[in-house]
Amino acid sequence: xxxxxxxxxxxxxxxxxxxxxxxxxxxxxxxxxxxxxxxxxxxxxxxxxxxxxxxxxxxxxxxxxxxxxxxxxxxxxxxxxxxxxxxxxxxxxxxxxxxxxxxxxxxxxxxxxxxxxxxxxxxxxxxxxxxxxxxxxxxxxxxxxxxxxxxxxxxxxxxxxxxxxxxxxxxxxxxxxxxxxxxxxxxxxxxxxxxxxxxxxxxxxxxx
Numbered sequence: 473x474x475x476x477x478x479x480x481x482x483x484x485x486x487x488x489x490x491x492x493x494x495x496x497x498x499x500x501x502x503x504x505x506x507x508x509x510x511x512x513x514x515x516x517x518x519x520x521x522x523x524x525x526x527x528x529x530x531x532x533x534x535x536x537x538x539x540x541x542x543x544x545x546x547x548x549x550x551x552x553x554x555x556x557x558x559x560x561x562x563x564x565x566x567x568x569x570x571x572x573x574x575x576x577x578x579x580x581x582x583x584x585x586x587x588x589x590x591x592x593x594x595x596x597x598x599x600x601x602x603x604x605x606x607x608x609x610x611x612x613x614x615x616x617x618x619x620x621x622x623x624x625x626x627x628x629x630x631x632x633x634x635x636x637x638x639x640x641x642x643x644x645x646x647x648x649x650x651x652x653x654x655x656x657x658x659x660x661x662x663x664x665x666x667x668x669x670x671x672x673x674x675x676x677x678x679x680x
Contacts, residue, residue: 474591475519478504479511479537480526480553485576489524489553492580499587508532512540515548522587523550527561538568549590553583585648619662628655632668633675 476493478501480486490501502520505511509531515523523541527534534552541548552565552573562573571590574583621629631641638652645652665671 474499474587475502475521476500476524477502477511477515477520477522478524479506479508479529481506481529492583496584508534508537511537515541516544521549522591523548524553525550527552527554527556535564535568538565538570542569551586551590579651579654581648581651585651586646589646621659621662625655625659625662628652629659629675632656633672
């Protein structure tokens with residue numbers, strides 16, 4: 473059983489994350505807090521496996537949580553949940569010893585997958601690939617007039633064109649195969665195609 477401690481000052485978000493995690497048979501959210509100070513106090517005196525922390529919180533923010541926890545328990549696994557797609561911030565969290573930095577608008581199964589990766593590996597994850605999961609719309613030159621693809625969808629589309637299958641894409645991008653399949657379906661729908669052959673032909677015709 474993976475014992476998880478969660479801190480986020482938005483009650484509805486925290487409740488939703490806790491419910492999502494506890495759908496997994498081997499996940500247990502043992503405590504939820506609205507600020508970093510209470511979280512730090514709890515983990516100093518109780519056993520746990522993983523900390524999920526927001527960045528902006530009253531009393532002690534997520535950066536402060538990482539610093540405080542790592543001083544007394546340097547081997548702690550900490551995942552930052554953030555609404556900020558900010559390279560400076562995620563590098564700061566990485567430097568302080570966080571295991572991963574994931575955006576709050578990431579697919580739920582990406583969070584699950586990230587937690588499992590962190591628990592199975594002793595080294596810090598590839599932050600670059602975990603961070604940039606936001607669904608900011610990407611307007612490629614060739615697609616500008618007809619399609620609106622997210623950064624992630626464009627990235628996966630190019631990998632499909634290169635002949636990569638879901639498993640390979642998932643491993644390279646640190647996503648779950650289910651997430652990759654979900655993105656593929658969205659790409660097919662946006663481009664109005666029903667097969668990989670049609671998808672590749674259209675992309676090639678538009679010089680992607």
